[in-house]
Amino acid sequence: MGRDGRAAGPELTVRGRALAVRYGRRVALEAFDLDVAPGEVVGVLGPNGAGKTSLLRLLATGRRPAAGTLALLGHDAARPTAALRRQIGVAGDDAVHADALTGRENAVLFARAVGLARAEAERAADALLERFRLAADAHRPVGEYSSGMRRRLLLAQALAHAPRLVVLDEPTTGLDPEGRDALREVLDERARAGAAIVCASNDVVEAERMCGRVVFLRAGRKVLEGAPRDLIAALGAREVVEVRHPNLGDVFERATGEALVA
């Protein structure tokens, strides 16, 4: 790191070396390296307790590494500044909002908190609310929102200011198929515009669709990393035949013509 906290090689959005996260004696993440370039979408996969959320907390600057070095957008993440945080869009696992405010007011609040002028914040918030199909409910208090709507609002807030690094924890949880489609589209656009995106997920199908690279974690350690296509090809199996019984999703699809789950 330089004296001003800037790391060498600022071309990488995320550069982590030998990262560790510990909660008391419990090791949540150990000897973890991660590089993410601008425009990359990286999925972090693993079972519960594998260290996914701990890694995302580091990337969101919500926690400092117990060991190792982490540079975000060329800045030392161990000494995060408000200016660095304004370039990171975070949607954690809890959709916490100001419930007395409307969806639009919440979205504008966060866009203003990251430094956008009022008019610009309103434009950005309106555009994202439209994309996440919240425009019709934008003037209702968030306290009246369903959990899926709260989740969509959280994602809209995280992305409204076009952050250079996007950190998402289980982004598709609680989203309906249209919400998932909207999220995929927006993330794809943001990535093409140069944002680096890191998302943790348990949804392997979604991760395969969204991510250009996935990292598998187990017990706090990286066990595998690569492009989904390459990893699947390396499995050696030509095809997997899945046999399943009809389920309620099929009933819903027959009744409405829409898929209940993507």
Add this chain to the structure above:
Amino acid sequence: MNTAVWALEWTQARRRPRVALLSAAVPLLLVTVVALGGAPRPHAALVYTVLFTFFGTFGAAVPWARDAERGWLHRLVLAGVGLPALAAQRLLASALIDLLELLPSVLAIAYFYRTSSADAARLAVMVGVGLLAANVLGACVAWLARSLAETALLASAASLLLLHAAGVFRTPPPGGLAETIARFVPFHYLHEAVRAAVGA
């Protein structure tokens, strides 16, 4: 300067008219009962000072603790709102909102005790200063506490200790250490203004 948190506090206050109404009505009722009940003026002044201090301390401590517990403050900080800016905007806004809610009580004191306009104006200003100090105290208490129950307990204990240090419950002997300490506690000046307003 980014004033998103300031705007948030005011918008939230506007959206809760029932809370605002109760926050104004309950202290006003208490002031009216004490003033019309014929309580000795020094005792009445003590009640009003304690009322204003607790109003500010609890009114700040509980929301700070609740918002910290549910992760709201953390979210704002991670979004890039600096902690000093967050604290300053929130404390100033909530102290001003508290003052607006207590203004009917201040006016009632001035009316019931026929306070001069100079003393009434001084009372309004010192209630504002006292509320700001109480809000700061509430935020500190919430930061130290681990739960809402602990917050309430610490807020009561800290307020009462500081009110005692301010010489509200017992006038400190002149020239002593207690008097010097009292001068450093903002609630001392609040109590002086209340006493002047009620003629105690």
